[in-house]
Amino acid sequence: MSRPAKIIIDLAAIQANCRLAQTLAPHSKTVAVVKADAYGHGAVEVTKALEPQVEMFTVSCLEEALILRENGLKKPILLLEGCFDIGELKIALDNQCEIIVHSRLQLEQLLNTRLKTPLNIWLKIDTGMHRLGILPKEVESIYAKLVESSNVNNIVLMTHFAHADAVGGAHTAKQISQFETCIQPIVAHANHKVELSMANSAALLAWQQTRVDWNRPGIMLYGLSPFAETIEEATALIPAMNFESQVIALREILTGESVGYGCTWTAQRPSVIATIAVGYGDGYPRTAKSGTPVLINNQRAPLAGRVSMDLISVDVTELANVQLGDKAVLWGKTLSANEVASWADTIGYELVTRMPRRVTRHFVK
Numbered sequence: 001m002s003r004p005a006k007i008i009i010d011l012a013a014i015q016a017n018c019r020l021a022q023t024l025a026p027h028s029k030t031v032a033v034v035k036a037d038a039y040g041h042g043a044v045e046v047t048k049a050l051e052p053q054v055e056m057f058t059v060s061c062l063e064e065a066l067i068l069r070e071n072g073l074k075k076p077i078l079l080l081e082g083c084f085d086i087g088e089l090k091i092a093l094d095n096q097c098e099i100i101v102h103s104r105l106q107l108e109q110l111l112n113t114r115l116k117t118p119l120n121i122w123l124k125i126d127t128g129m130h131r132l133g134i135l136p137k138e139v140e141s142i143y144a145k146l147v148e149s150s151n152v153n154n155i156v157l158m159t160h161f162a163h164a165d166a167v168g169g170a171h172t173a174k175q176i177s178q179f180e181t182c183i184q185p186i187v188a189h190a191n192h193k194v195e196l197s198m199a200n201s202a203a204l205l206a207w208q209q210t211r212v213d214w215n216r217p218g219i220m221l222y223g224l225s226p227f228a229e230t231i232e233e234a235t236a237l238i239p240a241m242n243f244e245s246q247v248i249a250l251r252e253i254l255t256g257e258s259v260g261y262g263c264t265w266t267a268q269r270p271s272v273i274a275t276i277a278v279g280y281g282d283g284y285p286r287t288a289k290s291g292t293p294v295l296i297n298n299q300r301a302p303l304a305g306r307v308s309m310d311l312i313s314v315d316v317t318e319l320a321n322v323q324l325g326d327k328a329v330l331w332g333k334t335l336s337a338n339e340v341a342s343w344a345d346t347i348g349y350e351l352v353t354r355m356p357r358r359v360t361r362h363f364v365k
């Protein structure tokens with residue numbers, strides 16, 4: 001016995017989406033992005049499913065990495081924001097983590113400690129996102145300091161795009177050329193191959209020249225397209241999270257009657273309202289407007305009125321034969337979280353990532 005609101009995670013879909021990323025970039029290695037509990041999909045299970053298939057994983061912080069180590073993950077883990085203090089460097093090293101260095105403070109901490117063996121470093125360059133990263137003009141001097149340090153082993157040069165989902169857009173083109181220009185002297189003078197990393201999902205799908213040594217796909221692994229428009233390369237993605245519940249009440253209401261808190265939806269005709277056991281306490285966005293599609297018995301019907309903590313109401317007047325206990329899909333393979341997000345002023349990334357613990361998670365292979 002339990003509330004029927006649940007998410008079903010299709011691990012085979014995640015494996016297939018990852019293979020798609022790898023097929024698009026057969027000469028690149030893959031760092032699977034599993035930060036924020038694998039975008040709400042369960043990082044322990046997702047990394048187990050992907051470990052045979054990818055070279056590396058990445059999370060935002062050491063705490064997230066340690067959970068994966070405790071659960072037996074063996075492949076290297078990259079810390080996307082690097083270390084937050086000098087004490088984390090040793091723990092990162094002891095746990096086969098590689099670290100991003102994005103600031104002068106992190107550089108100082110790394111150079112001013114004594115590690116028993118050197119760490120692998122990813123030097124993040126700010127080519128136009130203006131969030132994290134060292135300036136392009138500092139790259140050569142900082143790289144030289146890192147090379148000299150006994151704390152540093154391999155160095156990957158990386159950057160991150162602000163607007164790669166704008167296909168062909170000028171901002172990404174500029175970031176690519178900034179990156180290529182500032183790393184050029186290093187690549188030209190090194191006596192070994194210098195590894196590079198640029199692509200997130202959007203770049204990997206739409207910007208062929210960003211598929212370099214290491215790609216960092218995140219959202220596409222979970223089957224959501226990073227693009228607002230339809231992109232050929234993204235059409236084969238399979239959404240991995242299926243969020244569903246059940247119809248637990250049905251009623252007929254008269255024209256002029258309203259539904260839910262604030263009485264924001266009023267019946268324009270005699271209507272049938274289905275009440276679904278799911279609400280914002282289960283991760284269904286409260287900002288979803290009346291009209292947001294919900295699938296009941298695989299047919300679309302519009303949300304009617306405000307989302308409550310535990311419940312939503314759906315106008316099923318036009319559906320035949322809706323019964324108590326019928327399945328309601330909030331998003332999944334046949335209704336994209338991106339589409340629901342567009343009704344709730346957010347993006348699919350946020351919807352899947354912020355699922356609360358109350359919703360039980362089931363894994364299928």
Ligand SMILES: *Cc1c(COP(=O)(O)O)cnc(C)c1O
Pocket residue numbers: 033035080160199200201202216217218219220226
């Ligand atoms: C989150 C993140 C990614 C993955 O981005 P997606 O858009 O989910 O593919 C890649 N690189 C960095 C640095 C990130 O922070």
